[in-house]
Amino acid sequence: MKLKIGHKLISMMLIVLIVPNIIIGTVAYFISKDQMDRLGKTTLQNGVEMAIQLIDSTNKQVENGELSLEDAQERVKEYLIGKMNADGKRTISNPVDLGEYGYFVVYDKDGLEVAHPSIEGKNVWETKDVDGKLLVQEQIKVAKNGGGFVEYSWALPNDDKAIEKKISYNKIDPNWGWVISAGTYKMDFNKGANQVLLALVITLFLSVIIGGFLSYYFAKRMSKPITAITNHAAEVANGNLSVKVNTTDRSDEIGELVNSFSLMVVNLKALISKVNNSVHSITSTSQNLSAVAEETTASSEEIGKAISEISKGAVQQASDADDTFNATIELASQIQEMSDKTELMSAASKQVVASNQFGLTSVSTLKVKSNDTETSVSQTKEVMETLTEKVKEIELIIKTINSISEQTNLLALNASIEAARAGEHGKGFAVVASEVRKLAEETSLATDKVRQTLSGIMEVTDIANKEMDKTKLLAKEQLDAVVLTEESFNQIAGSVSGIQSIIEDVNENIQLLVTSKDNVSKAVESIAAVSEESAASTEQVTSSIEEQLNAIVVVSDSAQELNDLINDLKVEIEKFKLDS
CATH class of the missing domain: 1.10.287.950 (Methyl-accepting chemotaxis protein)
Incomplete structure (x- = not known):
């Protein structure tokens, strides 16, 4: 399907609007997503460091005799997770925002849940995620090595079939030997990035609507004179130089195109008239030149054959020597x-x-x-x-x-x-x-x-x-x-x-x-x-003779070609209509 220039202009302007917006939106989304991930990891790490500092300050009270060890540990558990309910579970109410489903857990070095919202007191050393990773062992190993992040796949609390990526930061407390772990789902990090993506989609939609109307207006204004010039050019291509192209007062490139095309038609009409007059005299000259070239070619061929035989003998002698x-x-x-x-x-x-x-x-x-x-x-x-x-x-x-x-x-x-x-x-x-x-x-x-x-x-x-x-x-x-x-x-x-x-x-x-x-x-x-x-x-010598012979042949061919071109030119000139 052949597209008109107006349609091409509209398509091009829409592409110019859509592609940069998509690129900018994609880059902005991934940048914001990366920054949110880093911010989330920093929050988890700061939360664990805060918990270790809390344990350190509470342990000093135990050393000073202000608290017993059991009271101090329970106070830390309440601060990190929440108070213990009658059913043996803790309601999450920690002061650090770890996301909608984020919370703290505490293990000992053997995998016992020292503090947990729902399974406190249970040994989870052999616990695996949906991919078969021994995540508790991995968390304790990373914590013993100075602290670090562990990523794994885990079901959402309210939907066992929905599996999402989860991340935790783990570090060991030097006072009580607890492994402090702060974890949350990575999707909680990316909520801000998703909002940015939604805003960019809305912006892209509005840009396409507004840009579409503007593109249509400017494309129509630009394509109308170009369509007229196209029709006149088709007439000229068919040999009709009698068309009349009106000039315009527009000062942009389209105005220059219309005026230049009008001048071109006038000049082309004058040129065709002059060429038609010169064709007849060139025809007789080219015929005489062809006859002379044929006679010279015949003589040069005889000389070339004799010298070629001599050249072959000399070359063979040089080769043998x-x-x-x-x-x-x-x-x-x-x-x-x-x-x-x-x-x-x-x-x-x-x-x-x-x-x-x-x-x-x-x-x-x-x-x-x-x-x-x-x-x-x-x-x-x-x-x-x-x-x-x-x-x-x-x-x-x-x-x-x-x-x-x-x-x-x-x-x-x-x-x-x-x-x-x-x-x-x-x-x-x-x-x-x-x-x-x-x-x-x-x-x-x-x-x-x-x-x-x-x-x-x-x-x-x-x-x-x-x-x-x-x-x-x-x-x-x-x-x-x-x-x-x-x-x-x-x-x-x-x-x-x-x-x-x-x-x-x-x-x-x-x-x-x-x-x-x-x-x-x-x-x-x-x-x-x-x-x-x-x-x-x-x-x-042979090369010189061959060059001379080739030159004569070229002259002869050129004369013949010139004669053919003149005949073709006469046929083509007769196609043009100079008068209306």
Whole structure:
């Protein structure tokens, strides 16, 4: 649906009235709501602080002996909530305005209702709101941490189904250990903001009514002359320049528009007359220009084709030279890399020669040490064999001592028998015989111990001899391995010397190759430069020819286009009606 200018003006003015009012009203509502929320929180916090101060002053009276603790606590409860009724409930009559449904409650640290309008004396530690939050535990926790706000969802006192957001400020009293909580519904904070919102809605409604009438009046006054100009412009658009536009005495923009449109129609009528006279002479000139442009285009195309072939050859030559130069650079890079690696190989081979020489020296030393080890092992084996013989000799001596001990023991026994026969005269001899027998027994025991010790030495000596045999065998095998290693190192030394000689020859050849590649690179670079210059010159000539050809084509096209435009212009001019 196409809207007229009057309707657009009315709509625009109504939008200008409505949108700012809505924005201002919304901002004002949220600002006032925020301020009311802050004021409500401040009221709750001040109420709790006032209650704590009241407890402090009342507790001083208890300390001075003016009141008992029970009387003092009851006085505080009456002040914060109200007096206790016969039914065990308290009528809310606190001096602090906490809203329509706001009131104080007091808990102990275990969740017992110390003071409450209706459930005083009940433990509410496990109480939850409609969202499942343990609100009493949360309030006590916040109070122990220095005080703070707790928000939760709770039903209204007069409607269990109506759930509203509720807020409380909680803080612990240092004197009696009470948790003081002041709570109210957040909707009580926003009553002032709702009144502001209602006033803004009424203001917006009145503004729309009054603005609508004013918009209609001014829109009609402005749209009438514009509608007339629109109708005249439609006539002119259809080619009728014979319309007569009356001027006006209005001094605003609409008056200027009407007068300017009238002057435009007069000037346009004069311009069309002049153009109609010039069209005929331009037509013949454009036809001659088209003929000349066609002849010049044909000649330029032949020249352009010849130079284009030359340009393609030069470009291909420059491209080939450039590819050759790039390949030469790549080859030079690889040659240089090979030269560097050859130098590294030469250094590495020298290092291998030095390491091989050091290895030969170490093998020679190891060979000498292996011979020394074998000699030492042989000498140790001889010593162990000698020790074995000596032990055997000691064992023979011990056998002799043991035999003497047995004979001595037998002689002592015979002496004891003879002393017994001698009677009183043989007692002294019997004592001597007894001592000799003891000495013989001790000697026998000692020889047994020595025999056992020698047996252990013999066993260890046998084990040592066996190990010496193994060590001697290992020393011989080690010496054989050292000899083989020495032969391998000698072979490696010969191979490395040959490799080093070959690497030196290769390095000399690569150095010659590096010198040659530098000369080739310079030559290819020179060829590439010349080819590029030739290609650039050819391309420049080709570009000039193409530009000339394009210019001729443009002239030809322009002449043809001019001829077409003149014909179209003649058709369009004939549409205008200059005389009535």
